[in-house]
Every structure is written in structure tokens, then in C-alpha cells.
Amino acid sequence: AQSVTQLDSQVPVFEEAPVELRCNYSSSVSVYLFWYVQYPNQGLQLLLKYLSGSTLVESINGFEAEFNKSQTSFHLRKPSVHISDTAEYFCAVNSGGYNKLIFGAGTRLAVHP
Amino acid sequence: DTGVSQNPRHKITKRGQNVTFRCDPISEHNRLYWYRQTLGQGPEFLTYFQNEAQLEKSRLLSDRFSAERPKGSFSTLEIQRTEQGDSAMYLCASSTRAGATTDTQYFGPGTRLTVL
Numbered sequence A: 001a002q003s004v005t006q007l008d009s010q011v012p013v014f015e016e017a018p019v020e021l022r023c024n025y026s027s028s029v030s031v032y033l034f035w036y037v038q039y040p041n042q043g044l045q046l047l048l049k050y051l052s053g054s055t056l057v058e059s060i061n062g063f064e065a066e067f068n069k070s071q072t073s074f075h076l077r078k079p080s081v082h083i084s085d086t087a088e089y090f091c092a093v094n095s096g097g098y099n100k101l102i103f104g105a106g107t108r109l110a111v112h113p
Numbered sequence B: 001d002t003g004v005s006q007n008p009r010h011k012i013t014k015r016g017q018n019v020t021f022r023c024d025p026i027s028e029h030n031r032l033y034w035y036r037q038t039l040g041q042g043p044e045f046l047t048y049f050q051n052e053a054q055l056e057k058s059r060l061l062s063d064r065f066s067a068e069r070p071k072g073s074f075s076t077l078e079i080q081r082t083e084q085g086d087s088a089m090y091l092c093a094s095s096t097r098a099g100a101t102t103d104t105q106y107f108g109p110g111t112r113l114t115v116l
Helices: none
Strands: A003-006 A010-014 A019-021 A023-026 A032-038 A044-050 A056-058 A064-068 A073-078 A087-094 A107-112 B005-007 B010-013 B019-024 B031-037 B044-050 B053-057 B065-068 B075-079 B088-095 B111-115
Touching: A003 A087, A010 A019, A019 A107, A023 A032, A023 A087, A032 A064, A032 A073, A044 A056, A044 A064, A044 A073, A073 A087, B005 B088, B010 B019, B019 B088, B019 B111, B031 B075, B044 B065, B075 B088
Parallel strands: A010 A107, B010 B111
Antiparallel strands: A003 A023, A019 A073, A023 A073, A032 A044, A032 A087, A056 A064, A064 A073, A087 A107, B005 B019, B019 B075, B031 B044, B031 B088, B044 B053, B065 B075, B088 B111
């Protein structure tokens, strides 16, 4: 069975510092990987995705994630965070079948001034 | 595209009552998903439609839950005889236009259900 593990439930960080949110998955077949962001009292917004090709994917707001097949990881990074990045971040895997998403438990990123 | 919309955004009900939520997917998306998210957890898959056909249901979907997508456009999720454990955010997502090569799910804002 597929699963997603987000290793940190909360990550506090100061503004302009770098951050890494960790995600590991388990799957026996090819996967598509996603990071979604959820701001308070809102639905999920797609941040970035890995479908195929280059293992490094980027979002428009400075986040990037690298697919590492050997380590079954898809960690999310940003070199310099802003207060506005404070949110809950969810890693998800989608593989074959009816493409339902399996989510991790989420990581709450708290950016402090 | 206007995005995925869900109504109502909030619903407060008493235990034992029935509730119904509506989801309008992105126009021309033929796949529609329902997820449930409880406090402090990631969303969990409930059910999936391709056009009007319900193709998969999670074991989380007890017999008190029913979902429909009668014309392959909007969908409804009904919970009968609500219980306090049903309190959660119910999320709808849609994906895939005909001919698309990738399948990315786009989520609505959710319906927050509180059962008293």
C-alpha cells in the first residue's frame, strides 16, 4: 500500500532563513508527487508537482522540490522564506488506478519576524 | 476557469440530522473526487467519479454516506443521521480535461461540517 510520511509536524523558522520540509513516500510503482499548501480556513492549492522528466521542480513563488527515487523522497525547499509563507504544507502521492491522492499528515510552517 | 466551488462553506447541524453538500467542478473536468480532512490531519480519500459513474469508494464511506454526480457535472455528498465524528472539512477536487496528458487535482475551498 502507498503511504506518505512527513517527518516534521511543525517547522518554526525566522523570516529570510532557508527551510526544508521533508517528505518520504512508499510505493511499488511509478508515482506522481505533489506539494499542496493550505492557508487558514482555505482549501488546498497546488504548489508544485513531479510527473516525469527533470527531478527538480519549481514553483512560481520560490519553492522547489527534488524527486529522489533511490531515497523515495520529495523534500520541499525554499532558500529564503517570507511571513506570507506561513501555512500548512501537504505532500501527496498519486499512482495509477483512479489517481486518488494519498496525503501526508502535513507540516505546519511558521515564519517568525 | 472559475475553479472548483463548494456550497455551503460552513454547516452546523445537530446529531441525527441529514446534511447535503454540493461541489461544482472546473468546467469540462470529467473526474471528481471527495476527500475528508479532520483537524491536524491530511485529507483522506472518500470517493471518485469519472463523468457520472462512481468508480471507487473508500472504506471510510459508511452506509450513511452517499455521493452522486447525476449528469457528470456537479456532485452532491449526503450524510444521513450525522454523528459528532462526522465533523470535518469535506473537500472536493476535479481533474482532467479530455485529451490532457497529466492529471492534476484542483481543490475547492471545502465545506466545514460541525455536528453538535
